[in-house]
Amino acid sequence: MSTQTPIALITGGSRGLGKSMALKLAEHGTDVVLTYRSNQAEAQAVVAAIETLGRRAAALPLDVGKAATFNDFATQLRQVLQQWQRERFDYLVNNAGIGVHASFADTTEAQFDELVNVHFKGTFFLTQTLLPLIADGGRIVNVSSGLARFALPGYSAYASMKGAIEVLTRYLAKELGARGIAVNTLAPGAIETDFGGGTVRDNANVNAFIASQTALGRVGLPDDIGGAVASLLSTDSRWINGQRIEVSGGMFI
Template identity: 60%
Template structure:
């Protein structure tokens, strides 16, 4: 990982809002420089950067559509440029593959277009973006992929989404095995239900859904963004360097 006296730098995809925003703020509070990506939320991305800088940290926002691999080459060059210009670094220490979309449709009604959209963002995007970023990753660095509790338990309507995330979990183990010689750890974090604006704020805006999900957790509540942001910071801390190839679920003990 970072052996110089400069602070480590993390790249967080989808870091402008929701879970990604919380991850960025928690890591920045620990002295980590942040490169966050956004697809359409320019104002949200700028606000997250402003918050980090107001607290004395360093951050930059870059546009990226993780569902479009044709833009990955130019994006990686932008990352190289910002690493040098903004952080005085040549390598990333941390990569968090967080960006995602949510589509709720039964197995019988899922369209091929919906399937492809989920695959391109969650599985293909994670695979090839990480691949393209490997030359920019520092030896001894960390990669954290974001999955979902829905790979362990099943709620109707999320079959295609969960299938992509199950693929990410399998990919994580292979990445950990193949990148181990470089000292790079690769793990996957699987959040349970979290009250954010994901899927249009489906949990946040539905008292009935929120109550039903809360009743299934050990703590009697759904998660908050900071529950996940804090765990990400812990998994990327120096003390977690012996953990690799693992699935860590952060669900408040749902459906135990």
């Protein structure tokens, strides 16, 4: 990795966990390119917040569920990196995602296909497309979920995609090791965000139940995850590779 200020690319960086990751990385001295699916104003507000922290940032539109657009996105990213006078970036955080809550019996093929496209196919082929733009010695963090370890009814399809991501992470770590690129999975537990309709944040009964099943006695907050990503991407964590790191406060242990 270069000795210049590192640049992180965070998909889905305009809100929720991705926003916290972007701000925490900026606080730790990293410049940020973030992607957003539709809300440009929201994304630009995050860019402005990063700039108030003294770091540089940019926002690009991207729907990770549409792999056919990835080559065009890479072209746009190359142009943005020229603002840094750089040809490569250092950290890729595959964070963008959607939530689908449906029992196994009721999950539709359309829901399943959307989850595949966003969470698995998107991560697989976006990472593949961006490989030439990732600096040797860089890092990749793939975001999974605690639901890949414990089972809660209604998440069979979503969690299956995250299970696939965890296997993919190990293969990427193996195959990209020759370039000095470390690849890890970060698996959040239940977090108070608007994800999945904001149930964990807004439903008092759900929130209390999760807190009661978490060793540290509360539900997670976005900054718990943002801070963990910043730590995982710090130089002090450079020897962590091919690992699944759950950040859940000790949920269901």
